[in-house]
Amino acid sequence: MTGTPDDATLTRRGLAAEGTGRILLIACGALAREILDLKARHGWDHLDLTCLPAILHNHPDRITDAVRKAVDNHRARYARICAVYADCGTGGLLQAACRELGVEMVAGPHCYAFYEGLDRFAARDEPASFYLTDFLVRQFDAFVWKPLGLDRHPELREMYFGNYEALVYQAQTDDPTLTALAQSHAARLGLRFERRVTGYGDLETTMADWAARP
């Protein structure tokens, strides 16, 4: 297996499939490291992975078409295709497309929910929390700071984040450097910092289910 591409590549270009395995996972680039780690840990060699650019996270209106196109491009080569996306801000359109294409996807509204576990996440009911994952902590500038124009216009911070109370770092791994970085992001946004170790949550159980079936 080739190594994990760097975050900048995953953000802008994604990851090409290796062409091995009979089940293809079409995933958000923000999940590449985690999926490759799970594949290696469990020996799921029959799962191949391709990632769409993670920056689609900032343009949910483009996700459905991008997934649809990726499914069309790879359909002939694999016995089954699964989309490692939750709704991700598509307002149900991705789910409708996946149903039509016969492609399974991850349950839930977004990765923050499936990392923590859907029920637990829903029970928290904390609309004033701003979530970051390991990937988003590393790519904070590319996904938050620059696209929101805060690098050029820090005075906009209040307009964007004035209603938020906390930055919640959902840690997939235990990495003090990432924790410190996440804490600095919270300070930049003027938010209280909280770290929750989620591990891979429902991502792992969902992949295990996909991997176990023919």
Next chain:
Amino acid sequence: MSDDEDDLILSELNDEELVEQMFDDLYDGMKDEIEEGVTILLERGWAPYRVLTEALVGGMTIVGHDFRDGILFVPEVLLAANAMKGGMAILKPLLAETGAPTIGKMVIGTVKGDIHDIGKNLVAMMMEGAGFEVIDLGINNPVESYLEAAAAEKPDIIGMSALLTTTMPYMKVVIDAMIEQGIREDYLVLVGGAPLNEEFGKAIGADAYCRDAAVAVETAKTLIARRHNQRAAG
């Protein structure tokens, strides 16, 4: 910016040049300059409503078009909106005093569980600019807030906003409550927010989904005019 522009003295421009300059300043999000421009036009005897529509709304319309066409992005639109807000703050009390025409009334708010208000604030501002009276309920509104405001304010339009996939279904809760109380047809219901789409708007029984603030204004005007015509014909 060039030195020439730095030295530009707004009060030395004639009305037409000044309005053109205000369009540029609004586009560039220059709040102080917009406030100065508004003040100058008022001093020259412009009616507050004319300053609002010709200078501010005119400028924001250009911003709206360029946002729609992918030339401007959210940060630039927010800066422009902030500049317009500065001008509006000067005009609002004057508009109230001078009895500027009102073409309708809107109650607007972000739904329960959702604290995102950038889009909602833009819509509220553009609706005010277009001559609507706007009652802004803020964020995180349960169904009761909408119903109480509807009863108290008797608006023409109820507007709901949501940014999250998890909160947008709450719009249906509000509409269903209106149906249950037999008041749904008393109001136009407009919905908007990033994850929404036309189909969703129809599915929950809204009168229209509005993709952005400019569309919201146009839709509101069209639907209000249609409703007036229907009532006149009926």
